[in-house]
Amino acid sequence: MELHWKNIGPLENIPVQGARRLCFGHDGRPIAVFRTSEDTVFVVVDECPHRHGPLSEGIIAGNTVTCPLHNWVIDLTAGEALAPDEGRTPSLPVRIVAGQVHVGLPLAVAGTVA
Ligand code: FES
Numbered sequence: 001m002e003l004h005w006k007n008i009g010p011l012e013n014i015p016v017q018g019a020r021r022l023c024f025g026h027d028g029r030p031i032a033v034f035r036t037s038e039d040t041v042f043v044v045v046d047e048c049p050h051r052h053g054p055l056s057e058g059i060i061a062g063n064t065v066t067c068p069l070h071n072w073v074i075d076l077t078a079g080e081a082l083a084p085d086e087g088r089t090p091s092l093p094v095r096i097v098a099g100q101v102h103v104g105l106p107l108a109v110a111g112t113v114a
Helices: none
Strands: 003-010 018-026 031-034 040-043 058-060 062-065 073-075 094-097 101-104
Touching: 031 101, 040 094
Parallel strands: none
Antiparallel strands: 003 101, 018 031, 031 040, 058 062, 062 073, 094 101
């Protein structure tokens, strides 16, 4: 799949062990950009696979986030819920270029970015 790499700004704009919610992304759904304590960045659709809770408001530990609504734990590397829960939220590719965070959007989605 061809991607459009969208620059969403400097890494410093994302709090360490925090997240930013951006209102564009995957099929019109908001995305959440997470930064771990080790400066690893992950991007997933900002909807818990359980009942669409805002993952960007969850607690980050390592490469996981705990949903603020019912405490499902989501592995940010693939967007998968950890057992015993089951489900997945789509993840998007991300890269850091000269301190700027770039999110890889499918071209069909990128065409709708404001
Ligand atoms: S909505 Fe996330 S655990 Fe229920």
